[in-house]
Amino acid sequence: MKLEILAALNAEREARRAAVLVTDVASGEQRLVREADLAADPLAGLLAERLRMGKSGMAETPAGDVFLTVQAPPVRIVVMGAVHISQALVPIARLLGHDIAIVDPRTAFATADRFPDAPVYAEWPDDVLPKLGVDRYTAFVALTHDPKIDDPGLVHALKSRCFYVGALGSRKTHARRVERLMAAGFTEADIARIHAPIGLAIGAISPAEIALSIMGEITATLRRKPEAAAAAA
Numbered sequence: 001m002k003l004e005i006l007a008a009l010n011a012e013r014e015a016r017r018a019a020v021l022v023t024d025v026a027s028g029e030q031r032l033v034r035e036a037d038l039a040a041d042p043l044a045g046l047l048a049e050r051l052r053m054g055k056s057g058m059a060e061t062p063a064g065d066v067f068l069t070v071q072a073p074p075v076r077i078v079v080m081g082a083v084h085i086s087q088a089l090v091p092i093a094r095l096l097g098h099d100i101a102i103v104d105p106r107t108a109f110a111t112a113d114r115f116p117d118a119p120v121y122a123e124w125p126d127d128v129l130p131k132l133g134v135d136r137y138t139a140f141v142a143l144t145h146d147p148k149i150d151d152p153g154l155v156h157a158l159k160s161r162c163f164y165v166g167a168l169g170s171r172k173t174h175a176r177r178v179e180r181l182m183a184a185g186f187t188e189a190d191i192a193r194i195h196a197p198i199g200l201a202i203g204a205i206s207p208a209e210i211a212l213s214i215m216g217e218i219t220a221t222l223r224r225k226p227e228a229a230a231a232a233a
Contacts, residue, residue: 001021001030002030005021005031008032009021009032009071012032012034013071013073016073016133016135016137017034017035017036017073018034018035018051018071018072018137019033019035019071020032020033020047020050020068020070021033021068021069022047022066022068023066023067023069024064024065024066025065025067026064035051043061043066046059046061046068050068051070052222052223053070053223054070054072056069056070072137073135074097074099074137075097075098075137075139075218076098076099076100076101076138076139077093077099077100077101077138077139077141077218078101078132078134078138078140078141079100079101079102079141079143080103080125080142080144080149080150080153081102081103081141081143081144081149082106082109082111082114082115083109083143083144083207084207085168085210085211085214086102086143087114087115088207088210088211088212089141089211090102090115090117090118091117092212092215093215094117096215100118101119101121101132102115102118102119102120102121103125103129103132103153104120104121104122105122105123105124105125105149106122106149107122110122124149125149125152125153125156126152129153129156129157130156134157134162135160135162136160136161136162137163138157138162138163138164139162139163139164139165139166139218139222140153140156140157140162140166141167141198141214141218142154142165143167143168143198145168145169145173147177147180150177151177151180151181151184154167154177155181155184158181158186158190158194163222164218166195166196166198166199166214166217166218167194167195167196168196168197168210169196169197169198170197174196174197177194177196178191195221198213198214198217199213200213200216200220202216
């Protein structure tokens with residue numbers, strides 16, 4: 001790999017931006033395709049599919065075989081609420097290779113003892129979320145049931161490009177949440193991004209089951225083709 005390509009690839013990694021290194025198998029020639037430039041690339045559809053799956057490997061193209069080295073930032077899950085569901089969500093997220101952080105200003109709940117395997121921020125959302133760098137590879141999960149905590153987090157998430165936004169609560173609770181968010185200036189299209197009630201409809205009851213349903217929904221949103229995700233909504 002040429003030094004300039006390696007440097008560019010490392011720069012994209014540091015900035016949490018996806019990229020694909022395309023290697024022509026026959027000639028050995030390489031080129032780096034940044035996610036921002038994907039649409040203009042002759043292999044746009046193929047590269048988008050590999051980025052969505054986060055999968056490197058060989059591929060056949062009209063111009064010959066290529067090896068695609070996919071570099072996608074690790075998924076980051078930001079959980080608003082140091083609750084029992086969050087405790088169950090941490091090991092599931094870790095098992096899947098995702099980064100996860102817990103945010104809750106209630107210091108009685110947001111402790112390292114309760115979350116030994118995840119960073120915990122006992123701070124208000126407005127203070128900590130800008131520092132966490134919520135981006136399009138971030139899933140945001142609101143679990144506190146407290147509008148003073150969840151709403152500022154949702155506002156930040158909706159203004160970001162994060163691929164998933166979910167919020168715990170009944171349909172009645174979500175209806176009141178929608179009223180508050182619309183009063184804050186969000187449109188119906190903005191609010192439609194929120195998965196609520198959160199999680200896949202598997203009849204989950206216990207905190208562990210709810211955590212499983214949330215992680216399943218995050219995974220489906222991450223991996224499904226956009227048209228398939230829309231059809232399932």
